[in-house]
Amino acid sequence: xxxxxxxxxxxxxxxxxxxxxxxxxxxxxxLRTMAQRVRRDDLQMIYRARLGHIGGDFSVxxxxxxxxxxxxxxxxxxxxxxxxxxxxxxxGHTAGALYATLAHCGFFARHELETFASPLSALNGHPNRxxxxxxxxxxxxxxxxxxxxxxxxxxxxxQASPRRTFVVLGDGELQEGSNWEAAMTASHYxxxxxxxxxxxxxxxxGARTEExxxxxxxxxxxxxxxxEVREVDGHDHGQLLDTFRRPGTTRPVCVIAHTVKGxxxxxxxxxxxxxxxxxxxEQVEIALRELSA
Amino acid sequence: MSHPxxxxxxxxxxxxxxxxxxALAREDDRIVAVCNDSVGSSxxxxxKAEFPDRMINxxxxxxxxxxxGAGLANGGMIPFVSAAAPFLTGRALxxxxxxxxYSQAHVVLCGQSPGLAYGELGPTHHSIEDLSWLRxxxxxxxxxxxxxxxxxxxxxxxxxxPGPSYLRIPRIPTPDVTPPGSSFQPGRAxxxxxxxxxxxxxxxxxxxxxxxxxxxxxxxGIQARVLNCAFxxxxxxxxVLAAAAQTRGIVVAEEAxxxxxxxxxxxxxxxxxxxxxxRLIGVPRSFAPTxxxxxxLEHFGLTADHIAAAARDILAHDRR
Numbered sequence: 330x331x332x333x334x335x336x337x338x339x340x341x342x343x344x345x346x347x348x349x350x351x352x353x354x355x356x357x358x359x360l361r362t363m364a365q366r367v368r369r370d371d372l373q374m375i376y377r378a379r380l381g382h383i384g385g386d387f388s389v390x391x392x393x394x395x396x397x398x399x400x401x402x403x404x405x406x407x408x409x410x411x412x413x414x415x416x417x418x419x420x421g422h423t424a425g426a427l428y429a430t431l432a433h434c435g436f437f438a439r440h441e442l443e444t445f446a447s448p449l450s451a452l453n454g455h456p457n458r459x460x461x462x463x464x465x466x467x468x469x470x471x472x473x474x475x476x477x478x479x480x481x482x483x484x485x486x487x488q489a490s491p492r493r494t495f496v497v498l499g500d501g502e503l504q505e506g507s508n509w510e511a512a513m514t515a516s517h518y519x520x521x522x523x524x525x526x527x528x529x530x531x532x533x534x535g536a537r538t539e540e541x542x543x544x545x546x547x548x549x550x551x552x553x554x555x556x557e558v559r560e561v562d563g564h565d566h567g568q569l570l571d572t573f574r575r576p577g578t579t580r581p582v583c584v585i586a587h588t589v590k591g592x593x594x595x596x597x598x599x600x601x602x603x604x605x606x607x608x609x610x611e612q613v614e615i616a617l618r619e620l621s622a
Numbered sequence: 623m624s625h626p627x628x629x630x631x632x633x634x635x636x637x638x639x640x641x642x643x644x645a646l647a648r649e650d651d652r653i654v655a656v657c658n659d660s661v662g663s664s665x666x667x668x669x670k671a672e673f674p675d676r677m678i679n680x681x682x683x684x685x686x687x688x689x690x691g692a693g694l695a696n697g698g699m700i701p702f703v704s705a706a707a708p709f710l711t712g713r714a715l716x717x718x719x720x721x722x723x724y725s726q727a728h729v730v731l732c733g734q735s736p737g738l739a740y741g742e743l744g745p746t747h748h749s750i751e752d753l754s755w756l757r758x759x760x761x762x763x764x765x766x767x768x769x770x771x772x773x774x775x776x777x778x779x780x781x782x783x784p785g786p787s788y789l790r791i792p793r794i795p796t797p798d799v800t801p802p803g804s805s806f807q808p809g810r811a812x813x814x815x816x817x818x819x820x821x822x823x824x825x826x827x828x829x830x831x832x833x834x835x836x837x838x839x840x841x842x843g844i845q846a847r848v849l850n851c852a853f854x855x856x857x858x859x860x861x862v863l864a865a866a867a868q869t870r871g872i873v874v875a876e877e878a879x880x881x882x883x884x885x886x887x888x889x890x891x892x893x894x895x896x897x898x899x900x901r902l903i904g905v906p907r908s909f910a911p912t913x914x915x916x917x918x919l920e921h922f923g924l925t926a927d928h929i930a931a932a933a934r935d936i937l938a939h940d941r942r
């Protein structure tokens with residue numbers, strides 16, 4: 330099990346306090362800067378490992394950075410604290426994005442990222458809770474994280490705990506029926522502490538979601554399952570902060586975050602082949618320049 | 623000659639399961655039951671009446687069922703996830719693997735009405751593959767209690783064990799086979815009779831039949847060692863290898879397919895460590911025909927007579 334980088338964890342706690350005092354508009358540039366750093370680290374992890382899911386990583390990073398850096402009640406030095414908020418990354422193939430975000434928040438040392446996918450590394454191609462602090466459940470096969478998140482929210486209710494549970498779902502992943510089982514359960518039990526965040530990048534492994542198996546009308550689907558639906562630009566940190574800061578009512582909340590696969594690198598954006606393509610050295614150089622702008 | 627099991631009181635282990643769970647829930651408010659519309663068939667009606675908030679019913683949705691269980695465990699609860707064994711282990715196998723076993727979540731998976739208990743309802747409802755499937759999943763104890771007393775022990779053990787487990791709760795009524803004061807330790811079989819001629823290793827509903835077979839063999843002067851192997855995983859390798867060394871052969875009996883369950887575990891171990899004469903009694907790799915549970919047990923030879931016959935067959939072939 331990796332453990333917290335104490336210096337980074339302290340910086341994380343201090344930054345959290347500062348961010349909490351800022352309006353969403355004021356906090357957004359800080360989060361954007363951090364997200365670009367996370368993208369650069371992720372890019373280099375994938376280049377080094379010669380594998381990864383860079384397209385989905387880059388579509389979900391702004392969501393993950395916003396949640397960890399400014400929303401979740403978590404302490405990297407106490408990753409199993411009972412009343413911590415939970416984030417379940419159901420789209421486990423974007424583990425690279427999660428690892429880089431966790432490292433930037435101090436859950437473990439950044440240099441560990443260099444081991445991504447190498448033999449015996451804690452940082453597997455999909456996240457493992459027994460090895461990586463901050464990971465709540467082992468995901469990888471799609472459609473697994475959401476029921477687990479619902480179970481976490483049920484435990485919070487039984488314990489009268491104020492903790493909130495966020496589950497980050499891929500949009501293609503919603504083709505798995507288990508998600509809709511979980512959506513019904515959360516709604517039936519009125520679990521208003523659950524936020525399901527859909528990374529709506531409109532692409533899946535081989536093609537567009539709507540060409541593969543149509544998801545639209547997606548908001549209406551969630552609403553018909555009894556969820557409050559909020560739609561945001563998933564790369565606008567101000568909008569993300571606003572929607573996560575706004576408490577729910579009596580219903581669980583679905584945030585449809587409209588995103589772009591490969592966001593931040595011109596030649597990757599909205600291109601299906603960048604689902605899990607590995608960039609060349611030249612492409613890494615160009616991408617790093619764009620992500621430093 | 624008398625065979626006491628034919629007249630002894632027979633028990634369905636679901637009662638012991640439910641009573642023990644209620645007792646545990648009174649002691650520990652982390653205990654929660656999770657089911658898939660199976661409150662009645664899991665015998666959890668009384669649990670629900672006493673602990674309505676701690677009875678989570680996710681409806682007919684087994685993938686959700688197991689995932690919700692893993693989430694409850696993440697939140698510090700101790701969930702007993704209960705459903706008909708074929709659906710719990712078949713429909714939700716990937717959740718069992720990823721969310722429970724690989725995630726090392728303290729979830730107690732409770733397979734109800736396993737084996738051939740659903741008789742005439744047919745192969746869709748038979749759970750004869752569960753032991754094979756779950757034996758292949760790492761870090762998941764697979765426990766098959768033999769009677770109400772051992773069911774109660776298994777439930778208490780699973781609640782205290784800080785990791786995942788699968789309990790296969792027998793439904794076919796069986797007589798008591800566990801001597802009072804018996805221990806219940808992970809990975810340890812319980813030796814019920816002493817004997818050095820032949821060994822019968824059994825689990826669950828087959829244990830009483832193994833004992834019955836041992837009694838008829840004793841009438842013929844054959845001393846059988848009966849091992850109740852409630853832990854199919856982890857297997858009591860020491861007891862199995864001792865049986866292979868000290869007796870002339872091993873009969874394994876289980877209410878499951880022989881392709882990957884207890885018999886396969888014993889066969890794999892002995893073949894590599896201490897080759898022994900083996901006979902595996904169970905359901906062959908086939909879908910059952912229509913018939914009651916009693917009919918199917920006879921049809922597949924899951925009986926004391928067949929166990930005894932297999933023992934005699936080994937002794938006839940063993941030229942030691």
